Amino acid sequence: MAAVVDNSGEAVDAVKNNDLVVETAKSESKEFNVQNLVDMFTKLNPLAKEFFPSSYYHDQTQKTDDLDQIPVNNQSAGDENFSNKRGKSNFNQGRRRLNGRAFQAQRDDGIRRTVYVSDIDLTITEEQLAGLFSNCGQVVDCRVCGDPHSVLRFAFVEFANEDGARAALNIDGTMLGFYPIRVLPSKTAILPVNPTFLPRSEDEREMCTRTVYCTNIDKKVSQAEVKNFFESTCGEVTRLRLLGDQVHSTRIAFVEFAMAESAILALNCSGMVLGTQPIRVSPSKTPVRPQVMCPTLH
Structure with a gap:
């Protein structure tokens, strides 16, 4: 077989020539692939966050010096400020929701401890009404109101606990003055007085x-x-x-x-x-x- 002379002038036999051609093709392919990678990497930003290891951000021993070496992105800083504001806003909203739930829970507790009393004789005072219900439990508050739909009046009686309110339901129909009173669970709580x-x-x-x-x-x-x-x-x-x-x-x-x-x-x-x-x-x-x-x- 005829020998092939490469660029350096050295001759090789046909078998070696074939191997050389194959190896040369592989080398050119490798060089081509590496060149593509180089071109790709040159387009990346070496200062991007992904080029820093995750341990970098969690290492508490490198706070000031290392942070000074990181270029500050104004847009990122703005986003961080926005996130802080949004986080603070979410915290305030969460606190308002918590306060609202606490208020609602307190209101519901007051309702469960309160009974609604109707058909109260005009001659009956709040002290007399509270005295009647004191046999059921400790009375916290008693409010008698005029009823625009009746010649009689109605009232709300609040107890210290739910047991008193449940016991008060048992005196429904008791004569107080000239009329039997009606006692029902209340749907509203008594507004506290300053x-x-x-x-x-x-x-x-x-x-x-x-x-x-x-x-x-x-x-x-x-x-x-x-x-x-x-x-x-x-x-x-x-x-x-x-x-x-x-x-x-x-x-x-x-x-x-x-x-x-x-x-x-x-x-x-x-x-x-x-x-x-x-x-x-x-x-x-x-x-x-x-x-x-x-x-x-x-």
Whole structure:
């Protein structure tokens, strides 16, 4: 066979020549593949995150010096700030949801400890009603309200625990005054009263027996009109406090009468229209304290 001379001038036999050709083809193929890889790698960013080992970010011993060597990407920093803000926002939302759930749980607990009492004789006071239910358990609060749909009244009685509320259901039909009362599980809880507004002395407790709490008052109704309304129906009004704000569409009032009998009569005014709204009247838990006037400077 004829010999083949390569570029260096060295001759090889046909078999070796064939092997050389094969080996040369393989070498060229390897060089070609390596060149492709080189071209690919040159297009990559050697400062990208994936070029740093994962242990780099978890090594707590390399905080300052190593971080100074990493180029800061403004967009990444912005994304991180956005993530921090979003995380803080999610935390606040989670805390609000937690507070909401806690409030709902507290409200549900109050409902389970409360009973609804209807068909209450007009002559029965809150103290008498609370005294009747105290045989079932410790009474935390008792609210008697005027019923616009009946000549009788209704009330909410809250106990210290659920056992008291369950026991109270057993006295349904008990005669109290001239009528048998009805006792049912309550669907609402009693709104707590600010303790700073509660009576502080025996005189203030006596004032509460002469005071009613009136709600759903038309905003266009003046204080003088509220006073005239109750005096024409119930008796002399000695003190009146009309309150309202920009949030609520109606106003409230505390009306103190000269006689406790007038306050009892005022409970029958629930459902009567004052202005354009039917008012709701219930016994007041707080006295109408005289407003303290600031002394003038001379």
